[in-house]
Amino acid sequence: MRSTDRNTARDARELGNRTVLHRILAVLGAFDTSTTRLGLAELCRRAGLPKTTVHRIAGELVEERLLVRDEQGLYALGMRLFEIGELVPVHRTLSSVALPIMEDLREATRKRVHLAVLDGIDVVYVEILGATSIDVGSRPGGRIPAHATGVGKVILAYSPTATIQARLEAGLPALTPRTITTKDALVADLRKIRSIGMSLDLEESHLGVSCVAAPVFGFNKRIRAGLSITGPIGSMDPGLLGPAVRTAAFTLSRALRDAGL
Amino acid sequence: MRSTDRNTARDARELGNRTVLHRILAVLGAFDTSTTRLGLAELCRRAGLPKTTVHRIAGELVEERLLVRDEQGLYALGMRLFEIGELVPVHRTLSSVALPIMEDLREATRKRVHLAVLDGIDVVYVEILGATSIDVGSRPGGRIPAHATGVGKVILAYSPTATIQARLEAGLPALTPRTITTKDALVADLRKIRSIGMSLDLEESHLGVSCVAAPVFGFNKRIRAGLSITGPIGSMDPGLLGPAVRTAAFTLSRALRDAGL
Numbered sequence: 001m002r003s004t005d006r007n008t009a010r011d012a013r014e015l016g017n018r019t020v021l022h023r024i025l026a027v028l029g030a031f032d033t034s035t036t037r038l039g040l041a042e043l044c045r046r047a048g049l050p051k052t053t054v055h056r057i058a059g060e061l062v063e064e065r066l067l068v069r070d071e072q073g074l075y076a077l078g079m080r081l082f083e084i085g086e087l088v089p090v091h092r093t094l095s096s097v098a099l100p101i102m103e104d105l106r107e108a109t110r111k112r113v114h115l116a117v118l119d120g121i122d123v124v125y126v127e128i129l130g131a132t133s134i135d136v137g138s139r140p141g142g143r144i145p146a147h148a149t150g151v152g153k154v155i156l157a158y159s160p161t162a163t164i165q166a167r168l169e170a171g172l173p174a175l176t177p178r179t180i181t182t183k184d185a186l187v188a189d190l191r192k193i194r195s196i197g198m199s200l201d202l203e204e205s206h207l208g209v210s211c212v213a214a215p216v217f218g219f220n221k222r223i224r225a226g227l228s229i230t231g232p233i234g235s236m237d238p239g240l241l242g243p244a245v246r247t248a249a250f251t252l253s254r255a256l257r258d259a260g261l
Numbered sequence: 262m263r264s265t266d267r268n269t270a271r272d273a274r275e276l277g278n279r280t281v282l283h284r285i286l287a288v289l290g291a292f293d294t295s296t297t298r299l300g301l302a303e304l305c306r307r308a309g310l311p312k313t314t315v316h317r318i319a320g321e322l323v324e325e326r327l328l329v330r331d332e333q334g335l336y337a338l339g340m341r342l343f344e345i346g347e348l349v350p351v352h353r354t355l356s357s358v359a360l361p362i363m364e365d366l367r368e369a370t371r372k373r374v375h376l377a378v379l380d381g382i383d384v385v386y387v388e389i390l391g392a393t394s395i396d397v398g399s400r401p402g403g404r405i406p407a408h409a410t411g412v413g414k415v416i417l418a419y420s421p422t423a424t425i426q427a428r429l430e431a432g433l434p435a436l437t438p439r440t441i442t443t444k445d446a447l448v449a450d451l452r453k454i455r456s457i458g459m460s461l462d463l464e465e466s467h468l469g470v471s472c473v474a475a476p477v478f479g480f481n482k483r484i485r486a487g488l489s490i491t492g493p494i495g496s497m498d499p500g501l502l503g504p505a506v507r508t509a510a511f512t513l514s515r516a517l518r519d520a521g522l
Contacts, residue, residue, distance in 0.1 A: 020281040021321050028345060036350035060282050065380075077349040079380045082387070084289060085346020086402025088338040089297035096400070100392040107368070119326075119340045126343070131361040139357070141347025 023049060027057050028066070028077065033139065037074040085141075090117055091126045094225060097255050098127060098216075102227070105248040106130045109241060111229035114138060114211075116151040118159065121167045123152040123226065134232050137206040147186055148175045150201030150213035151226030157193035158215050158223040164190065178203045198242050199226075203233060210236045214249035218256040227252060284310060288318050289327070289338065294400065298335040346402075351378055352387045355486060358516050359388060359477075363488070366509040367391045370502060372490035375399060375472075377412040379420065382428045384413040384487065395493050398467040408447055409436045411462030411474035412487030418454035419476045419484040425451065439464045459503050460487075464494060471497045475510035479517040488513060 030038060030046035038046070044054045058075055061067040065080040086092060094117065102113045112130040116123040122143045138144075146152030146167055156164055164187075172181045180186045193199045201211040213228035227249045229241055291299060291307035299307070305315045319336055322328040326341040347353060355378065363374045373391040377384040383404045399405075407413030407428055417425055425448075433442045441447045454460045462472040474489035488510045490502055 021285065021325060024282065024285070025325060031348055033348065033353075036348070036354070064282060064286060076351075077345070079349060079351055079378070079385055081342075082346040082349040082352045083385060083402045083404065084338070085343040085349075086400070087292055087294065087297070088340060088343040088346075090337075090340055091343045092294075092400075093297070099390070103367070103391070106364070117340070124340055124344060129360070130364070139347070139353075141344045143344065 023047075023053065023057055024061070027054060027061065028081075031077050037070070037076045039074055043075060090119075093259075093261055094256075095127050097259060097261065098225075098227075098252055099129075101248050101252045101255065102127060102129050105227075105229065105244060109229050109244050111231045111236075111241070112136060112138075114151055114213075114228045114230060115216075115225055116149075116155070116228075117225045118146060118152070118155045118163070118223075119143070121163075121170050122146055123149060123155065125151075126225070134208060135206075136209045136230050138230070144205060145173055145175070147172050148179045149205040150199045150211035150230075151228045153180075153186075153189060153201065154193055154199040154213040154215050154226045154228075155223055157190040157199065158217070175205050176203055176207050178207075180204060196242075198238075198246055200238050201228075208233055212236065212238050212241050212245050214242075214246040215253075216249050216256070217253040218261050224253075224256060224261075284308075284314065284318055285322070288315060288322065289342070292338050298331070298337045300335055304336060351380075354520075354522055355517075356388050358520060358522065359486075359488075359513055360390075362509050362513045362516065363388060363390050366488075366490065366505060370490050370505050372492045372497075372502070373397060373399075375412055375474075375489045375491060376477075376486055377410075377416070377489075378486045379407060379413070379416045379424070379484075380404070382424075382431045383407055384410060384416065386412075387486070395469060396467075397470045397491050399491070405466060406431075406434055406436070408433050409440045410466040411460045411472035411491075412489045414441075414447075414450060414462065415454055415460040415474040415476050415487045415489075416484055418451040418460065419478075436466050437464055437468050439468075441465060457503075459499075459507055461499055462489075469494055473497065473499050473502050473506050475503075475507045476514075477510050477517070478514040479522050485514075485517060485522075 026047040026049060030043050044051050047054055058067055062069050065078045067075050068078045069075050098115050106113045106129045114125055115127040116125045123146050125138055125140050125142045128138055128140050146156050168183050174181050180189060198212060198214045210233040211228045211230040213226045215223055216225040216227050218224035229245055287308040287310060291304050305312050308315055319328055323330050326339045328336050329339045330336055359376050367374045367390045375386055376388040377386045384407050386399055386401050386403045389399055389401050407417050429444050435442050441450055459473055459475045471494040472489045472491040474487045476484055477486040477488050479485035490506055
């Protein structure tokens with residue numbers, strides 16, 4: 001076999017494999033928070049793949065416990081995905097150190113406590129403690145544009161310029177009429193956050209909801225996460241709650257550094 | 262193309278795809294709680310696959326954010342796996358209803374609170390609240406044989422006979438010298454659990470640790486989960502703690518039924 005033939009064969013194989021991974025992710029990606037169980041027809045429609053393909057892939061995924069199929073023949077995401085997800089180190093090592101401190105903050109403030117990390121230009125909630133009287137629109141594993149939330153802004157404020165630039169270049173979509181949507185306003189807010197050591201989110205991610213967030217640093221003093229407390233806007237006094245969140249964030253930062261994380 | 266040719270072609274394609282899924286899972290499965298970052302050589306060794314294959318698959322997984330690669334070139338599981346895992350309905354719907362009740366139980370007892378579900382013949386911890394003074398060996402996403410732990414035994418006690426039979430047929434491995442390892446002893450313990458409405462785990466899963474667990478029922482009064490509190494064996498008085506766990510489990514069962522879960 002000539003070298004070009006080998007390359008062509010390899011390219012074809014790579015294309016084939018990539019297609020398989022894409023198809024697997026298209027099937028898994030068909031499920032979301034409001035659609036947890038799907039029949040074959042709807043699974044095909046959402047995955048954008050033909051019935052025979054989805055039937056075959058779903059069968060393999062069931063065999064590997066990445067999907068389960070109930071008595072009515074509906075598919076759902078399987079426990080093995082949860083088990084793999086729990087091993088993701090950004091989540092696991094951070095959560096194990098953070099949870100006791102988050103419990104203390106919850107007990108002291110009776111607010112909903114969030115821990116989030118930056119992933120690209122969004123934040124992802126890794127741990128949430130505490131119910132609230134109103135829906136604040138957050139859930140573990142939930143993803144939100146970093147500029148539009150308290151935890152996201154506080155992480156951006158202490159991130160390298162390139163990270164902030166990436167967020168600006170991707171645009172600043174509005175989640176509510178109060179979301180910061182211009183470059184100048186965001187840059188000014190980030191400067192303010194650095195000067196007071198915490199960020200405020202006044203109905204910027206969810207109407208009726210506000211939040212106070214403080215930065216969490218790890219090994220090398222690098223920004224690792226944002227810690228926040230959230231509640232109905234009338235119940236949140238930043239002057240009162242800021243010191244509590246900042247204290248917990250300092251404690252968590254020191255615990256991470258002590259653990260070499 | 263004759264029908265048999267088509268079948269052969271389809272079989273070959275299915276075999277190819279299945280191999281790809283197997284390989285992907287072999288690469289993802291190379292990571293565990295103690296090994297969160299891996300270089301290419303060690304990744305190959307653990308996945309049992311040749312270097313070129315792992316290099317290609319890992320590259321695709323990085324592209325899809327299922328893996329991340331750090332500055333030193335080490336691979337780790339990526340946030341997208343955590344995000345997908347958080348959508349698994351057994352975990353998500355149960356956790357959202359259970360967490361406030363678990364927080365109350367934690368506050369009232371100051372013990373470590375576990376929520377676990379049965380998956381096959383094992384239990385998987387879906388939520389854990391509360392640090393303990395000693396290592397009790399449990400973590401969210403952790404898997405343990407059902408007969409060897411309080412939450413597992415209480416779920417088995419209220420499960421269909423076929424489920425108990427499957428556990429018995431798979432064997433009753435000992436996690437400690439106190440784990441129940443004979444069929445007769447397990448059957449007798451499950452009968453006792455049904456009569457008192459809770460299970461005790463006296464150093465059966467971890468030496469020095471005991472636990473009291475109560476059953477959580479969902480829609481159709483089917484067993485859904487086990488709720489437990491855990492602590493150092495000297496600090497656990499079942500007579501005192503049993504009513505607290507049972508109360509929380511009743512509350513959670515009613516909340517699940519009210520939510521149609």
